[in-house]
Amino acid sequence: MKFFDSKQQAVVDFVPLKPGKVGIYVCGPTVQSAPHVGHLRSAVAFDIVARWLRIGHGYEVKLVRNVTDIDDKILVNAQNLGKDWRELAVEVEAGFNQVYDSLGAGVAHSPHATEHIGGMIGVIERLIERGHAYQAENGTANVFFDTASHPAYGELTNQKLENMEGEAIGGGRRAAHDFALWKSAKPGEPETASWDSPWGKGRPGWHIECSAMTLAELGEAFDIHGGGLDLRFPHHENELAQSRAAGFEFANHWMHNGLVTVSGQKMSKSLGNGVSVEELFELGNPAAVRYWLASAHYRSSLDYSPTSLAEAVSALGRIVNFVRRASEVAEVSVTEMPHEFVEAMDSDFSVPVALGVLHDTVRVGNSALDAGDKDAVAAALGSVVRMADVLGLDLTSNEKVATAETIELIEGLIAKRNQARADKDYAQADLVRAELTAMGITIEDQAGKTVWMWSN
Numbered sequence: 001m002k003f004f005d006s007k008q009q010a011v012v013d014f015v016p017l018k019p020g021k022v023g024i025y026v027c028g029p030t031v032q033s034a035p036h037v038g039h040l041r042s043a044v045a046f047d048i049v050a051r052w053l054r055i056g057h058g059y060e061v062k063l064v065r066n067v068t069d070i071d072d073k074i075l076v077n078a079q080n081l082g083k084d085w086r087e088l089a090v091e092v093e094a095g096f097n098q099v100y101d102s103l104g105a106g107v108a109h110s111p112h113a114t115e116h117i118g119g120m121i122g123v124i125e126r127l128i129e130r131g132h133a134y135q136a137e138n139g140t141a142n143v144f145f146d147t148a149s150h151p152a153y154g155e156l157t158n159q160k161l162e163n164m165e166g167e168a169i170g171g172g173r174r175a176a177h178d179f180a181l182w183k184s185a186k187p188g189e190p191e192t193a194s195w196d197s198p199w200g201k202g203r204p205g206w207h208i209e210c211s212a213m214t215l216a217e218l219g220e221a222f223d224i225h226g227g228g229l230d231l232r233f234p235h236h237e238n239e240l241a242q243s244r245a246a247g248f249e250f251a252n253h254w255m256h257n258g259l260v261t262v263s264g265q266k267m268s269k270s271l272g273n274g275v276s277v278e279e280l281f282e283l284g285n286p287a288a289v290r291y292w293l294a295s296a297h298y299r300s301s302l303d304y305s306p307t308s309l310a311e312a313v314s315a316l317g318r319i320v321n322f323v324r325r326a327s328e329v330a331e332v333s334v335t336e337m338p339h340e341f342v343e344a345m346d347s348d349f350s351v352p353v354a355l356g357v358l359h360d361t362v363r364v365g366n367s368a369l370d371a372g373d374k375d376a377v378a379a380a381l382g383s384v385v386r387m388a389d390v391l392g393l394d395l396t397s398n399e400k401v402a403t404a405e406t407i408e409l410i411e412g413l414i415a416k417r418n419q420a421r422a423d424k425d426y427a428q429a430d431l432v433r434a435e436l437t438a439m440g441i442t443i444e445d446q447a448g449k450t451v452w453m454w455s456n
């Protein structure tokens, strides 16, 4: 299989470092406030990567997504809310987990920054010993990475030091591109937000967290480092620099997912065009939201428009409807995935192409249903179920489309309509039919039986 390595800026053949095993690290959220759509997209993109490596290639995959639970923004937001920062972090993380789980994108390994302070201090000590970091000479506990000591700095984003934006020199920083590894505790900050270190009380900088957590969870070398495109610089560039300077191989490959745009424009707070996670879940159930998040190629921008969720609801509905109808006449048979689907997933996780193959199979299956060809129905059903599993599409607990309650409601309305027809109350029958149409349901009377399906 091949995918695009965003450090090499080239499509590469993927070979795991250890036969049969794959380690993936994805930068997770800073738990300062509720998740936004970008968090959801990254989670779904790398969940599909992990699923394909497992299901399509049989690898044992360890997917790690960290939680940044100590950060300036957490402290500021907690203070504004009059809360203990730890309480805020726990609450926000619970909100993230709820959303991740509902999308089927939860992870088994989610290390917390505050659990790895010792590991971070260890990496910083190593960097100082090797001449790649220094403590500020202003009496604070600040420690910075010395970018000038590491000639490869800029290799991830292919930038030269002199062309990069830096920060103002201050707090003991010697050069504009040097970044904080350890931040001195400041007066007025809660006592609980600082830890003892060889340099004095303080807390870790953001980047060092990931270097320490990859080391603890995946070792000195691992297969894939992932995250959103917005994290490439400076976060990932700095992670790479400090891990390499400390003497670790670090990530063998890098993958970055594209951002979410709104009607073609960058989504931002200042533009006021952000779409909230709550709004998304009002427009579509979690399975449809996941379908939408997966529907663009992971490296492209994913554009949100008011119709995009409706399209996802309807596209997923077509799959669910086929599976429901097919399951009534055939058992799910063990079927190979279509080779076009395998090829699409093996070509840089081309989910849009893979979804096209899935819908083609649904169409073939629907024709087989109409023709009463049970073997062809069973084959299409088996194939659809396997492809949906790779993409993590939940075909069963789809509340808008197919929960038991919804089916009960629809079938109740159909029975009411048929009773009205039997009573020759055609006005009433038409009224009930209109109600079903409004729900997006089409009904057909076939050989004394009424069947229903989602309208296309």
Ligand SMILES: [Zn+2]
Pocket: 026, 027, 028, 210, 235, 239
């Ligand atoms: Zn990170």
